[in-house]
Amino acid sequence: MTLITAFEPFDNRPTNQSEEILEKLNQHYSKIVLPVSVREATKALDEINLESYDWIIMLGEANREFVTAEKYAYNELNMRIPDNRNIQIKNTVIIEDGIILKTSLALESILKPEEISVDPGRYLCNYVYYKVLLKNPNTLFIHVPIMESEHTLTKVEEIIYAIEKDSNIR
Numbered sequence: 001m002t003l004i005t006a007f008e009p010f011d012n013r014p015t016n017q018s019e020e021i022l023e024k025l026n027q028h029y030s031k032i033v034l035p036v037s038v039r040e041a042t043k044a045l046d047e048i049n050l051e052s053y054d055w056i057i058m059l060g061e062a063n064r065e066f067v068t069a070e071k072y073a074y075n076e077l078n079m080r081i082p083d084n085r086n087i088q089i090k091n092t093v094i095i096e097d098g099i100i101l102k103t104s105l106a107l108e109s110i111l112k113p114e115e116i117s118v119d120p121g122r123y124l125c126n127y128v129y130y131k132v133l134l135k136n137p138n139t140l141f142i143h144v145p146i147m148e149s150e151h152t153l154t155k156v157e158e159i160i161y162a163i164e165k166d167s168n169i170r
Contacts, residue, residue, distance in 0.1 A: 002164060003030045003048070006059040007124070010036035010084050017144050017152070018059035024153055025160075034128060036084040038077070041128055050135040055163055058132065059156070060125035062143035067155040068117040070141040073101045073130040078122035094130050101130055104137035110162040117143065 004025060006018035019033055032048070034041045050056065062068070075098030082088040107116045120126040120141055129141040142159060144152050 001030065001053055002055040002057065002160070003032070003050075003053045004057045004059065004160070005032050005034050005128070007034050007036050007061070008084070011081060017061040017146055017148060020148065021059055021144055021153055021156055025157070034124075036124055038083055038087060038089060038124065038127060039085065041124060042131065045128065045131055050132055053136060054138060056132055056136055056139040057160055057163070058125075058129055058139065058141040060141065060143055061146050062121065062125070064143055064145050066115070066145060067152055067159070068115055068143045069107050069111055069159065070117050070120040070125075070129060070143065071102060071107055072118055073120060073126055073133050073141070074122065075099060075101075075130060076122050077127050080121075080123060083124065094127060095134075098130075101133040101137075103133065103140050105140050105163060107140075110159065 004022060006022035007016050008019060009016045022031055022033065032044065034044055075094050077089050077092045077094055079088045079090065120129055125141060125143065132139045140163065142156060144156065
């Protein structure tokens with residue numbers, strides 16, 4: 001079973017492309033829209049049995065030209081802007097004595113090198129990715145471009161399909 005997450009709009013924008021993509025994905029997935037709030041996102045994730053999923057795909061938007069998959073999550077929260085509850089956390093570790101976490105997925109087997117990112121930022125995307133990887137290594141965070149594109153949905157679907165169907169990706 002696969003869980004797919006996305007984020008609600010933030011930074012005074014009316015939409016979030018990750019949520020738009022989530023709504024268009026096949027209905028056989030478990031889906032959740034996370035709040036753009038450290039406190040509320042943590043609470044929402046704590047209410048989910050993350051270990052019970054075969055795969056967790058997390059979507060977020062970024063100011064990038066194309067879809068990128070995040071190889072690592074960092075033990076750092078350094079928010080460039082406040083979250084939707086007007087909280088801004090700077091230069092803080094997520095957990096004491098934490099390390100850099102890496103997805104268990106062999107991204108190189110399904111993506112071009114330029115589609116693999118090693119920097120998920122230090123905002124909520126990195127934060128939730130880190131928290132979920134601690135509980136389920138079969139997790140991948142995908143950043144989608146802020147600007148809507150017909151190719152974005154197709155690329156996300158291709159990645160999800162490859163993850164679910166290809167046993168060599170682990």
